[in-house]
Amino acid sequence: MPVSLIALQQMRGRPAAFVGLGAALLLAVATTTLFGSLLAAELTAPDGSGARTDGPGVAVIAGAFGEIAVLVSLFVVVNALGFAVERQHRELALLRTVAATPRQVRRLVRVQVVAAVLLVSGPGSVLGTVAARGLLAALQRRGMASPDLSVTPAVLPMLVATAAALVVGTAATAVAARRISRIPPAAALTASATEQARTGVPRLLVGLVAVAGGALLLRLAATRPAQDLDKAGQAALLGSLALLVALALTGPLTARLPAAVLGAPLRVLSPGTGWLADAHLRGYARRLSSAVVPVALLVGLSGTMTAMTHTAKRASDADTGSVTSATDVWLRQGELAMLMCFAAVSTVNTLVAVTADRRREFALLRLAGATRPQVMRMLAAEAAVTTVVGVLLGGAVAAAATAAYGTAVTGSALPSVPEAACGWIVAGAAVLTLPGILASGAWAVRGPAADVAGGDRG
Structure with missing residues (x-):
């Protein structure tokens, strides 16, 4: 059976193991879309509109907010991915004992991450766009953003948010699946029930x-x-x-x-x-x-x-x-x-x-x-x-x-x-x-x- 089908079957069979990962990815996509949409609104605004503000401007605010918020959201994604893999240790161990290679195990986890990102990218992008409109309106009420600015659904911020989640998620799989993919197949089942001592x-x-x-x-x-x-x-x-x-x-x-x-x-x-x-x-x-x-x-x-x-x-x-x-x-x-x-x-x-x-x-x-x-x-x-x-x-x-x-x-x-x-x-x-x-x-x-x-x- 192809690795991708096994990965999707495990997601359908144990959805509770992926709820946390899905929530973390949803937040990551929404956050990146939020600040990407604000930057897009500033960059596509008419010339001179950004000058009519009492403050650093939307682009500076979005950069200052987004720098920390995106890093924290990605930290949450990596943490949640580790637990999604941990919850599957027994199944992954069984695959190792029936001749699954370390590369196949890592590929299985990557497929699961890609599937999770694609599932939440749509809702996350919509949530991020709505949040961007709310934040821009709050900034405009305080005179920190030009009234000429507006957030419209844009493809680029959504694509960037989805791509960032995919890059971080797939990169993190190498660490998350490292333990179960490195040990010998005969020790995989035992390792799935124990904690690494050091x-x-x-x-x-x-x-x-x-x-x-x-x-x-x-x-x-x-x-x-x-x-x-x-x-x-x-x-x-x-x-x-x-x-x-x-x-x-x-x-x-x-x-x-x-x-x-x-x-x-x-x-x-x-x-x-x-x-x-x-x-x-x-x-x-x-x-x-x-x-x-x-x-x-x-x-x-x-x-x-x-x-x-x-x-x-x-x-x-x-x-x-x-x-x-x-x-x-x-x-x-x-x-x-x-x-x-x-x-x-x-x-x-x-x-x-x-x-x-x-x-x-x-x-x-x-x-x-x-x-x-x-x-x-x-x-x-x-x-x-x-x-x-x-x-x-x-x-x-x-x-x-x-x-x-x-x-x-x-x-x-x-x-x-x-x-x-x-x-x-x-x-x-x-x-x-x-x-x-x-x-x-x-x-x-x-x-x-x-x-x-x-x-x-x-």
Whole structure:
């Protein structure tokens, strides 16, 4: 049977494994179409229309927004693709044992990505065009865009958005399918049920490069002059994103220490379920990292944007000659809302996928004598630790980024931090994490344990 048909059959047979990937790709296509449409509106406008604005212009705003938003959306796509492949590990392992070559396995995953992109490209393009019209109208109401500009459905932004999603998705398949395609066929089935014990040296090296890049960007943000605060803000955001990418790459090592520190009280407070939760957190560092990273992404980006916006607003209120205006603050608030949307989608996708993939594990615990309530209490303890670790790591990234931005704005590395807003960010992370994990866990523990334990993981 052709590889393409096998790929499509797996998508039809296990649609839940591709829901997260589809949502991430939809956001990526919509985001790229949104900012591409704004750029097209500016470039095709009549001569001189862009001059009748109070602000940097639509092209500059679209570039500033799009630079971060597109990068974050593509990060979400890569993360979601990894879980789509992980959910198929057993099927891919079986293909390897019946003589499928590594190239065929990678081609199968690429076909799935291409199919997913083509499915969402239409709706994503429409959504992006509608969002572009809404954003342009908001800019026009504030005098930041010429009333002569208009967004019309254009083929080029849609094609560019689809092509970008295809390039990123197909490039990411080489990494996502690397483990299952490299190992010998006889070991494929065993590998599909276990976790790789070590983080590879290349991954660690790339992570260290990301840390160095993030540090350089934050230093650049801190040393920008007062008239370049927009560039300082962009550098701070890019620096925080680089540090979060580094966290994703080195997560199994980075998340293990705080999880171990938090796991010790669990064993004391709840000797039964607490011990199980701590053992699972220690024994599955990669799974812990996968759950922690999106929470850190949500807290890190949201915290950075919130503190930056508040710092800029305070500086503007304190100095009437400040280069930071109310429109700058509004733009940062809009960017914050968009980034929170992306981070929330990534968080829900990842946590649901990680928890639902443990169905067979929960069944084995029940066969060993654990009851459903005990399994759910164990999962609640794991969810609490995951939330706290993600908040701590994301908060550390946000603190570093906002310190750099605060140095550029006020000359002090202690930025103006809105306590209430930060509290809402932490609460939002908990609301997304705890119910998402527990709802997925309730689904995963359903059915007779013996039947689930004898089947696959999904």
